[in-house]
Amino acid sequence: MLWIETVRMLSADLEEPFALEFVYRNLYELTKLDWLNLQRQEITDSERSVLTELAKRLKNNEPPQYIVGWTEFCDLRFKVDGRVLIPRPETEELVRLILSENDENECLSVLDIGTGSGAIAVALASKRKNWLIEASDLSSDALSVATENADRNAVSVHFTKSDVLSAFMERKKFDIIVSNPPYIAFSDTDEVDDSVIKYEPNSALFAENMGLAIYKKIAKEAPSVLTENGRIYLEIGYKQGQAVSQLFQKQFADKTVSVHQDIFGKDRMISVK
Numbered sequence: 001m002l003w004i005e006t007v008r009m010l011s012a013d014l015e016e017p018f019a020l021e022f023v024y025r026n027l028y029e030l031t032k033l034d035w036l037n038l039q040r041q042e043i044t045d046s047e048r049s050v051l052t053e054l055a056k057r058l059k060n061n062e063p064p065q066y067i068v069g070w071t072e073f074c075d076l077r078f079k080v081d082g083r084v085l086i087p088r089p090e091t092e093e094l095v096r097l098i099l100s101e102n103d104e105n106e107c108l109s110v111l112d113i114g115t116g117s118g119a120i121a122v123a124l125a126s127k128r129k130n131w132l133i134e135a136s137d138l139s140s141d142a143l144s145v146a147t148e149n150a151d152r153n154a155v156s157v158h159f160t161k162s163d164v165l166s167a168f169m170e171r172k173k174f175d176i177i178v179s180n181p182p183y184i185a186f187s188d189t190d191e192v193d194d195s196v197i198k199y200e201p202n203s204a205l206f207a208e209n210m211g212l213a214i215y216k217k218i219a220k221e222a223p224s225v226l227t228e229n230g231r232i233y234l235e236i237g238y239k240q241g242q243a244v245s246q247l248f249q250k251q252f253a254d255k256t257v258s259v260h261q262d263i264f265g266k267d268r269m270i271s272v273k
């Protein structure tokens with residue numbers, strides 16, 4: 001049997017027809033041309049069993065990024081596995097917002113709460129060499145992945161295990177606090193893809209209080225660790241603009257709280273300045 005026949009057969013009942021090609025090419029570091037040349041060759045038994053196993057994992061809705069073990073975020077490569085959320089394009093927009101609103105030449109101290117794979121902290125560190133970047137997470141597993149990602153991308157980020165801001169209270173003063181916390185309400189579980197529920201860490205997805213629990217903690221604790229002119233940037237769920245902005249406006253009455261939309265026009269970010 002030829003490669004092309006095997007690939008067609010195994011891809012027939014996959015939701016994404018090119019997923020098998022994507023996964024195989026990335027695992028074996030093949031160019032598009034390598035892949036096309038392979039298609040005309042006879043497939044060996046061991047190659048067929050590798051492809052069959054990969055197709056089975058894709059059919060079970062395992063995210064391709066976990067199968068290949070990495071994803072791209074802000075033009076950087078991040079290791080990802082079941083210990084961390086796969087960073088999303090919406091979160092790249094949050095990074096871009098921070099970069100566009102804050103001076104490149106100032107030496108700002110930044111904290112990324114709930115860093116997961118380290119995506120936000122590492123991306124900011126790679127773009128702003130003058131900034132002092134710290135990042136935290138409640139999950140020790142996530143912190144190991146994030147530390148590896150900072151090393152792989154050759155940036156300096158200081159990581160701390162912390163429940164929201166508890167490890168920093170009265171100790172640190174940050175110019176910028178950023179967070180993409182877990183924000184899905186348990187009652188919205190049916191809006192989340194099966195693949196996400198099955199493979200991504202639940203602790204990175206869901207929060208109590210209609211998804212607002214971590215925002216409430218950040219709002220309560222941030223005044224102790226933010227500099228006088230400090231700013232907060234948050235990713236939010238598309239239905240949470242009003243609730244989260246009210247929460248922060250109440251706590252930071254002298255600052256301006258704004259809701260920002262993503263490229264699809266949905267409420268996706270909050271800034272507190």
Ligand SMILES: C[S@@+](CC[C@H](N)C(=O)[O-])C[C@H]1O[C@@H](n2cnc3c(N)ncnc32)[C@H](O)[C@@H]1O
Binds near residue numbers: 085091113116183214
């Ligand atoms: C939505 S993920 C975001 C990961 C990463 N920042 C990103 O944008 O891809 C939320 C992260 O918050 C962490 N987390 C959950 N509860 C937390 C808490 N109480 N304190 C600190 N981190 C928490 C989770 O472990 C997870 O890594």
